[in-house]
Amino acid sequence: MKSIGLTALALIGLYFVAPRLFAADSINSILLWLPLILTVALGEFFVVVARGIDISVGSILGCSAMLVGVILRSNAELPLTLAFAAGGVLGLVLGLVNGLLVAAAKLPSLIVTIGTLASFRGLAFLIGKGETITASMVPDRLMQISSRGASLGGVTFTGIALLCTSLTVFAFLFVRFVPFGRAIFAFGGQPEAATRRGISGERVQLFVFTLSGFLAGIAGVIYLSRFGQVQPGAAGSGFELTVIAAVAIAGTKLTGGNGSILKVVLASVIVATLNVALSILGIDTNWQMLVYGIVLLLMVCGDGYRRRAQLGVR
Amino acid sequence: MRRNLTPLLLSLVVLIVGSRISPHFLDFAYLRDSATLLAEIGIIAIAMNFVISAGQIDLSVGSNMVLTACLTAKMLAAGLPPIVCFASGLVIATLLGYLNGVLITFFKAPSFLITVATLAIFRGAAKAMLGPTSVKIPADLIGIDTVTAGGLTVPLLILLMLTVMATFVLNKTVFGRWVIAVGANPRTALFSGVPVERVIRSTFLITGFCCGIASLLLLSRLGVARSDLAMGSELDIITIVVVGGTAIQGGSANVVGSLLAFFLLTLLRTAMGVASVTAEYQMTIIGILLIAVVLAKRVSFQSIVKKFKSSGPKPT
Amino acid sequence: MKPSTLALGISLLALIAVSGCGSTKTDTSTTPGATPTAGAKTKIVFIPKSAGNPYFTQVESGFKKNADQFGIDFSSQAPSSADATSQLAVIKDQAQRGEEVIVIAPNSPDALNEALDQVVAKGVIVITADSDLTGNESHRSVGVLPVDFTTIGPEQVELLGSQINYEGEIAILSATSDAPNQNAWIESMKTTLAEPKYAKMKLVEVVYGDDEPQKSTTETEALLTKHANLRGIIAPTSVGLAAAAQVLGQKEIAPGAKNAKNGGLVLTGLGTPNELRKAVKAGVVAKFQLWDPADIGTVAGYLGTQLKAKKLDLKVGTKFDVPGKGSFEIKEKQIVIAGKLVTFTKENIDQYQY
Numbered sequence: 001m002k003s004i005g006l007t008a009l010a011l012i013g014l015y016f017v018a019p020r021l022f023a024a025d026s027i028n029s030i031l032l033w034l035p036l037i038l039t040v041a042l043g044e045f046f047v048v049v050a051r052g053i054d055i056s057v058g059s060i061l062g063c064s065a066m067l068v069g070v071i072l073r074s075n076a077e078l079p080l081t082l083a084f085a086a087g088g089v090l091g092l093v094l095g096l097v098n099g100l101l102v103a104a105a106k107l108p109s110l111i112v113t114i115g116t117l118a119s120f121r122g123l124a125f126l127i128g129k130g131e132t133i134t135a136s137m138v139p140d141r142l143m144q145i146s147s148r149g150a151s152l153g154g155v156t157f158t159g160i161a162l163l164c165t166s167l168t169v170f171a172f173l174f175v176r177f178v179p180f181g182r183a184i185f186a187f188g189g190q191p192e193a194a195t196r197r198g199i200s201g202e203r204v205q206l207f208v209f210t211l212s213g214f215l216a217g218i219a220g221v222i223y224l225s226r227f228g229q230v231q232p233g234a235a236g237s238g239f240e241l242t243v244i245a246a247v248a249i250a251g252t253k254l255t256g257g258n259g260s261i262l263k264v265v266l267a268s269v270i271v272a273t274l275n276v277a278l279s280i281l282g283i284d285t286n287w288q289m290l291v292y293g294i295v296l297l298l299m300v301c302g303d304g305y306r307r308r309a310q311l312g313v314r
Numbered sequence: 315m316r317r318n319l320t321p322l323l324l325s326l327v328v329l330i331v332g333s334r335i336s337p338h339f340l341d342f343a344y345l346r347d348s349a350t351l352l353a354e355i356g357i358i359a360i361a362m363n364f365v366i367s368a369g370q371i372d373l374s375v376g377s378n379m380v381l382t383a384c385l386t387a388k389m390l391a392a393g394l395p396p397i398v399c400f401a402s403g404l405v406i407a408t409l410l411g412y413l414n415g416v417l418i419t420f421f422k423a424p425s426f427l428i429t430v431a432t433l434a435i436f437r438g439a440a441k442a443m444l445g446p447t448s449v450k451i452p453a454d455l456i457g458i459d460t461v462t463a464g465g466l467t468v469p470l471l472i473l474l475m476l477t478v479m480a481t482f483v484l485n486k487t488v489f490g491r492w493v494i495a496v497g498a499n500p501r502t503a504l505f506s507g508v509p510v511e512r513v514i515r516s517t518f519l520i521t522g523f524c525c526g527i528a529s530l531l532l533l534s535r536l537g538v539a540r541s542d543l544a545m546g547s548e549l550d551i552i553t554i555v556v557v558g559g560t561a562i563q564g565g566s567a568n569v570v571g572s573l574l575a576f577f578l579l580t581l582l583r584t585a586m587g588v589a590s591v592t593a594e595y596q597m598t599i600i601g602i603l604l605i606a607v608v609l610a611k612r613v614s615f616q617s618i619v620k621k622f623k624s625s626g627p628k629p630t
Numbered sequence: 631m632k633p634s635t636l637a638l639g640i641s642l643l644a645l646i647a648v649s650g651c652g653s654t655k656t657d658t659s660t661t662p663g664a665t666p667t668a669g670a671k672t673k674i675v676f677i678p679k680s681a682g683n684p685y686f687t688q689v690e691s692g693f694k695k696n697a698d699q700f701g702i703d704f705s706s707q708a709p710s711s712a713d714a715t716s717q718l719a720v721i722k723d724q725a726q727r728g729e730e731v732i733v734i735a736p737n738s739p740d741a742l743n744e745a746l747d748q749v750v751a752k753g754v755i756v757i758t759a760d761s762d763l764t765g766n767e768s769h770r771s772v773g774v775l776p777v778d779f780t781t782i783g784p785e786q787v788e789l790l791g792s793q794i795n796y797e798g799e800i801a802i803l804s805a806t807s808d809a810p811n812q813n814a815w816i817e818s819m820k821t822t823l824a825e826p827k828y829a830k831m832k833l834v835e836v837v838y839g840d841d842e843p844q845k846s847t848t849e850t851e852a853l854l855t856k857h858a859n860l861r862g863i864i865a866p867t868s869v870g871l872a873a874a875a876q877v878l879g880q881k882e883i884a885p886g887a888k889n890a891k892n893g894g895l896v897l898t899g900l901g902t903p904n905e906l907r908k909a910v911k912a913g914v915v916a917k918f919q920l921w922d923p924a925d926i927g928t929v930a931g932y933l934g935t936q937l938k939a940k941k942l943d944l945k946v947g948t949k950f951d952v953p954g955k956g957s958f959e960i961k962e963k964q965i966v967i968a969g970k971l972v973t974f975t976k977e978n979i980d981q982y983q984y
Contacts, residue, residue: 025855029848036844053426107608108562110371114549115605122598125682130594132684135872136908147880227843228876229869229905232594232682233711234842241430254424279852285807285838286445293434297417300431304421338726351719446808448740456744536715538740542808545713587723593681593710 014273018281021273024154026280031155032146032226033272035164038265039219040239041246042171043095043212045264048247049188050208051256052102052109057216057243059120060094061236064220066124069133069230076139083142087221088214094120095213096206103205117240125232135228146225160222167215172261184208189257246271249299270299317559320607321574325581332585339588346467348584349577350459350535353469354379354528355547356576359554360476361524363484363572364517366555369497369564370425372518374414375525376547377436380539382407382529384440387449387539396455404526410436411522415515433548440541448540451533458534469531473573476524481569493517497564553600554579557607671703672938674931675729676759677720679737681708685868685902685923686735688984689760692927693733699953700935705729712841714738718745725749731934733774735760739810743769755937759930760923762965764810771937772944772964774930776921777971779811782866783818785971786898787828789917790862793885793896797830798861801853803874803899805841805867815866834860839870846873854881859892865899871918872901875909884914903974903982910979917975923984925969928955933966 015022040057047054064087071086072078094116101112135143145159174181187194187204195201216236224230250267252259274295278288332339339345349356358375365372386403390396410432417428461468484490492513495503504510533539556562557578558571582603586596676693678686686708693704707724709716714737722745724732732754736742739762746756746769755771762773790800802819804812816836823833834857839846846869853860854877865871874897878884885894898918909915932952936942942950948960958966974982 020855023855025851029851029855032851033848101605101609105609107605111552111556111562111608112605114552115601115603117549118597118601118604120601122594122596122601125592125594126598128682130592130682131687132682132905134684134905134907135876136904136906143876143880227847227873229843229872231843231869233680234682241434244427244430248427248430254426276848276852279837279848280855282835282852282856284442285840287438287442289434290438290442293431293436293438297428297431297435300423300427301417301421304423307422336727338728341726344722344726348719348722351722446806446813448738450740460748535744536741537744540714540738540741540808542714542738543741544715545711583719584723587707587719588726590705590707590723590727593708597710 010270014277018277021277021280026276027155029276029280030269030272031158031161033275034268035146035160036219036222036226037242037246037272038268039164039167039222040212040216040243041250041264041268042167042261043208043215044243044247045171045250045252045259045261046184046208047109047212048252048254049256049259050184050204051188051191052205052208053113053244053254054098054109054209054212055113055240055244056094056098056116056120057212057219058236058239059117059124060091060213060216061220061223061239062124062230062232062234063094063120063127064088064090064217065224065230065235066127066133066220066232068221068224069137070128072139072142072224073133073137080142080145084218084221087217087224089217091217091220092210092214094123095210095216098213099206099209102209103202109209121233121237124235128230128232130232132232133224133228133230138224138228142221142225143228146222160225163218163222167218168261168265175261180207185257187257242271242275245296245299249296249303251303317568318571318574320559320610321557321571321578324603324607325574325578328578328581328585332581332589335585336589339585342465344588345581345584346465346470347459348587349580350467350469352550352576352580352583353459353467353473354532354535354544355550356473356554356573356580357469357476357524357528357531358521358547359551359558359572359576360473360480360569361521362551362555363480363558363560363567363569364493364520365425366552366560366562367484367497367564367567368493368514368517369500370418370514370517371429371552371562372411372414372425372521373429373548374410374432374436375521375551376544377433377440378407378410378522378525379529379532379547380541380543381410381436381440382526383533383539383543384444384449384541386529387451387533388443390451390455391449396452400530403530404523407526407529408519408523411525412515412519414522415518418518419511419514437541444539444541448538450538453537455534456537458531469535472527472531473576476527477569477573484567484569489513489516494565494567497566499565550579553604557604559611671701672731672935673703673729674705674731674733674934675724675727676704676706676927676930677717677724677732677734678706678708679735679760680712680716681710683708684904684984686760688902688923689735689927691984692924692929693931694927695924696928696931696954700932702931702935704931709737712737714741717742721745721749725752725754729754730938731755731757733757733759733930733934734770736763739764740766746770755934757930757933757937759926761809761811764814767963770964772933772960772966774926774933774966774968776923776926776968778967779814780818781971782815782900783820783822785919786815786864786866786900787819787822787831789898789919789973790864790896791828791831793898793916794831794861794893796828799832799834799857799859800862800864801834801857801860802836803846803850803853803863803865803867803870804836804838805870807838812866819864831862839865839867839873841867841869843869843873846870847877850874850877854883854895860895861893862896862898865897865901867899868901868905868920871897871899871915872905872909874899875906875914879909879912879914885916886913902984903979904984906974907979910974910976913976917973919971919973921969921971922982925955928952929958929966929968 068083068087101107102109149158183199246267250263389399418425458468492508496513554575558575559568697704758770758773837849839849865874882888883895
């Protein structure tokens with residue numbers, strides 16, 4: 001709970017430094033970033049808890065956005081549920097490829113996903129034959145789920161926010177109440193002990209990578225809905241670092257077994273806020289990367305420092 | 315030798331396939347110059363063997379190289395004597411690498427996260443310093459990549475030299491054994507008296523130094539420094555190290571393998587480039603190659619091997 | 631001997647993969663001796679900024695359309711990303727392939743200098759297209775620019791001004807801060823804004839969307855938050871303009887839309903008709919501009935053949951005719967202007983399919 005206190009403190013501090021960040025418009029901007037980051041971060045969270053890492057999420061997102069764009073281009077009347085299903089299924093299949101290579105072939109996940117990062121990016125080109133999806137090809141119905149929704153005091157709670165919220169609740173309940181959810185943590189904490197207790201490591205790994213792929217696939221449809229344009233080379237490119245940053249800022253141990261969904265949500269809010277803040281505060285475009293890196297480093301080191309203090313190291 | 319057979323044989327295959335699909339491929343000078351184009355990446359990959367075999371990873375290497383190149387170019391443009399600038403460049407890069415090591419060991423933070431942050435910070439610093447502009451270096455310092463000795467270009471010779479040195483250090487010195495021990499099991503290493511944290515810092519220091527060498531070569535090759543050079547090169551570097559046979563989990567190193575993997579990647583890229591294979595296929599194929607090579611290490615082919623042995627494998 | 635088997639397995643895969651996709655590209659030009667007419671045709675390769683960019687597909691169509699008439703053996707090869715150094719290997723490979731003319735849309739105004747000099751030394755003719763090696767023009771023989779860049783400022787500012795009664799706060803949403811074209815255009819806009827006619831239009835900020843939808847969207851939204859009285863945005867980049875149009879459409883704040891304040895926010899800029907078609911039809915963007923990218927390909931292709939045949943003198947002021955396109959002139963710094971700005975509106979946008 002300490003982290004929540006710190007976040008609250010940081011938010012209050014930020015309010016005095018940059019009140020503009022708390023205007024309804026800014027919060028709307030953050031709320032539009034958040035679903036994209038959080039949806040993928042949830043999947044990455046489970047992967048990291050199970051001692052893995054998934055670098056390929058950005059490419060999976062790109063593939064899914066591309067595929068759904070291509071489908072909608074030729075079939076504008078497609079029900080949105082099917083559009084999401086198509087994106088989700090493609091993500092699931094690509095995630096399964098990662099999962100099989102990690103679980104069945106016992107390859108290090110970093111290497112597997114660096115490889116699929118490149119291969120899936122190539123796939124995004126192949127799906128759309130190298131063409132770009134533009135807003136003209138995306139039906140309004142899909143675009144509206146990221147612009148319309150319940151409004152309160154100028155802050156709009158959009159369809160994609162709702163979708164992301166329900167995914168988060170599912171994830172939370174899954175961790176809390178489903179035995180397999182807890183098994184992931186057990187496996188990540190002590191794989192040998194977990195295996196002895198009858199938890200199948202392969203199943204855990206297969207599951208988390210497939211889930212991560214699925215969520216990245218869903219995020220691809222969110223991306224399409226939000227931006228309406230998909231370039232095969234650029235869509236989702238580099239997104240893995242944003243997501244891993246969120247999971248890391250949440251204090252999820254990269255060595256597995258530890259972490260909380262609530263903190264991932266908070267961390268995703270922080271990352272989304274940071275993205276928006278860099279623009280809203282008018283930080284010179286040439287300085288944004290540096291500021292971003294420093295904030296990330298402070299977060300990572302701060303987490304490490306806390307752990308040091310807890311351990312009583314030196 | 316035997317464990318390096320894979321990249322060697324694959325290189326041979328690429329050579330043969332390459333010469334089949336393009337008549338322009340088998341041309342020594344061309345292949346040499348293409349390898350020179352990637353030599354900086356190869357040099358950092360050689361050094362990355364230390365970090366990875368110690369169970370760590372350094373994603374900030376590309377950014378380190380670019381920031382150092384920008385700073386060195388600034389000094390050169392300010393009219394300082396080249397030798398001073400080069401020396402300072404090497405020192406800067408070494409310190410940036412060391413900084414990673416210090417942060418990782420002091421905060422007990424995963425190297426992956428620290429170096430993701432410094433990846434942004436180093437390149438961010440270069441961008442904040444230069445913005446959209448670029449710095450040109452004096453004309454007489456340009457073109458080290460075109461200077462040849464014994465048929466090879468200077469960057470390739472440096473790459474070979476560093477390979478020999480790294481192989482020696484990792485295999486024949488106490489420090490080398492410590493690095494492997496730390497990567498294999500840091501706890502055991504600590505109990506057996508290995509200064510674990512110092513070893514980890516040293517591996518990052520070595521990588522930083524090689525980033526410095528690479529940055530000077532890059533600078534001389536391009537003649538200008540700007541903040542947006544060599545984006546994403548860290549993934550190429552890790553690919554080379556892993557294809558070369560160094561385990562990403564740490565505890566083993568194969569420097570010669572990295573060198574061979576460097577040549578394999580160069581040949582593959584060049585073959586595809588000269589055959590005008592489109593960019594998306596190139597990406598896909600290199601990604602698949604990476605996975606296939608590690609996969610092959612895992613999956614036992616013993617039974618298939620036996621079958622093939624009798625008939626004898628013939629690469630076509 | 632485990633590795634050898636595996637090598638065999640992978641090599642098989644590589645063989646299939648490389649030869650499979652290579653075959654689509656390795657046309658007759660790579661097969662030695664198969665092209666007896668090679669002397670008649672000029673081998674031209676176009677290197678765009680990156681793969682998967684529809685704008686450059688349109689540029690390529692300019693080459694292709696005229697390939698037979700001009701005698702061009704045309705191909706194109708894109709780098710996988712738009713990094714400053716990603717084109718280096720492509721330049722080297724294409725020269726090795728025996729291409730006689732390299733037409734390139736450079737990703738960097740100077741990082742390619744040495745690589746270009748090396749292929750020029752081998753007798754390859756280098757032409758820049760779409761953007762130029764600004765400040766490093768000596769590393770190419772001629773540069774083909776889409777329009778006279780000094781006209782972009784006046785035209786764009788007028789386009790916006792006429793829609794907001796030449797009054798109010800405006801902002802510019804650019805691509806990256808290191809894109810030479812963008813910077814030239816922004817300068818030209820600032821010069822125009824200094825004229826008395828535009829005295830009441832105030833440029834409050836220039837922001838950069840890095841040519842990414844995400845960043846462009848966030849920057850647009852931030853502009854709206856930061857400047858409550860903003861009347862207009864100029865986005866001289868396709869990705870930025872499309873992203874900004876998306877924001878305006880979703881917030882419904884364009885002139886005449888539901889949430890429009892003090893007359894609504896007017897958006898204009900430079901973009902391709904395909905990307906903006908929907909926004910224009912929905913009334914989110916009334917007018918925007920671009921040139922026909924195909925013109926760049928047509929002119930660069932023609933120049934390539936003429937330079938190869940040594941039929942053209944690159945002295946400043948030389949005039950030449952491109953068949954079917956009219957007369958062009960070699961301007962200062964060996965720059966050729968390929969076309970002019972077209973203004974797209976709801977009425978005419980369907981005539982343009984790119």
